[in-house]
Amino acid sequence: MAPFCSLPFFTTTKSKTTSECNPIEQLCHRFSLAELQAATNGFMPSLIVNGEGQCQVYKAHLKGHGDVAIKHFKTRSPDRDIEFRVEVKILCQLHHPNVVPLVGFCDHKHDKFVVYDYVSNGSLHDCLHGTNNNSVVPLSWIQRLNICIGVARGLHYIYFETKIPIIHRAVKSSNVLLDHNLVPKVADFGLCKKHPQEESRPKPPRVELRENLEVSLEYMEPEYFMTGRLSNKSDVYSFGVVMLEILCRKKACFLTPGGECEYLAKWAFDDERKGVLEKIVDPSLIGKIAPACWKVFIEIVQRCLASVEERPTMGEVVVILENAFLLQERADV
CATH class of the missing domain: 1.10.510.10 (Transferase(Phosphotransferase) domain 1)
Incomplete structure (x- = not known):
């Protein structure tokens, strides 16, 4: 497992995300918004498998990755941005059979997405x-x-x-x-x-x-x-x-x-x-x-x-x- 850096990405709501030790692009794959749009047919509502809370989760198929779950942070706020970055930076360094595998992420202006392996039996x-x-x-x-x-x-x-x-x-x-x-x-x-x-x-x-x-x-x-x-x-x-x-x-x-x-x-x-x-x-x-x-x-x-x-x-x-x-x-x- 890759070692954790100094972990400034574990932030509170008062922290600044600009103090990151490494850009998350260096830690895992970054997808373009166009790739995720293509995988979800333009984020088709029928592909939503979980739409509760602050996020929507789509089932999709990405070439080279197979079936994936794409989590969209639908609420735009500094808190959601922190939550997105924390999740990506933690998961890209965790590798265990009982932790959901991270595939990558997309950070496009105000739109934030985390991409995981699709887990077929739901929650x-x-x-x-x-x-x-x-x-x-x-x-x-x-x-x-x-x-x-x-x-x-x-x-x-x-x-x-x-x-x-x-x-x-x-x-x-x-x-x-x-x-x-x-x-x-x-x-x-x-x-x-x-x-x-x-x-x-x-x-x-x-x-x-x-x-x-x-x-x-x-x-x-x-x-x-x-x-x-x-x-x-x-x-x-x-x-x-x-x-x-x-x-x-x-x-x-x-x-x-x-x-x-x-x-x-x-x-x-x-x-x-x-x-x-x-x-x-x-x-x-x-x-x-x-x-x-x-x-x-x-x-x-x-x-x-x-x-x-x-x-x-x-x-x-x-x-x-x-x-x-x-x-x-x-x-x-």
């Missing part, structure tokens, strides 16, 4: 909950465990196996993509922050309140919401919510029969349920989770959702999930 969120265009993909418990392990490996890689630790800051089911083999790919790195080297013991980076609002509250650790300070355990909490989402097949924030919003992390461990398998698990999994596997899995979920001091590292999460997988395999045999 984990869509597979679990369905969309207007796609039905729910039935996932076995073993498949769900594999997805959890893959996401955990990807998050461990970006924090512990890169030159500068990276806090993803937007870990959620919609930012996990599944390929044709249901291998998960962590995506959407535009809100990433670098974490200071731990040996210098600096204060954790503080995030502006405006930026907090860009992060989905249902996945946000309570400490981050209250103080605006990140830690190396911030993504661990968010991943705990994703694991619950995979287990329960409920959205991280859902409506109760009474029409009230309920956070999944609170619902699954309230006094009525307290993490009891039959009361929280996706009904299609009842009777299919080995007791030994269940015990290990639900305990690591609870630890991920605990206070910062009690949360495991992502490396610990990977090891424990791999053990849960083995326990399930043995039970199935």
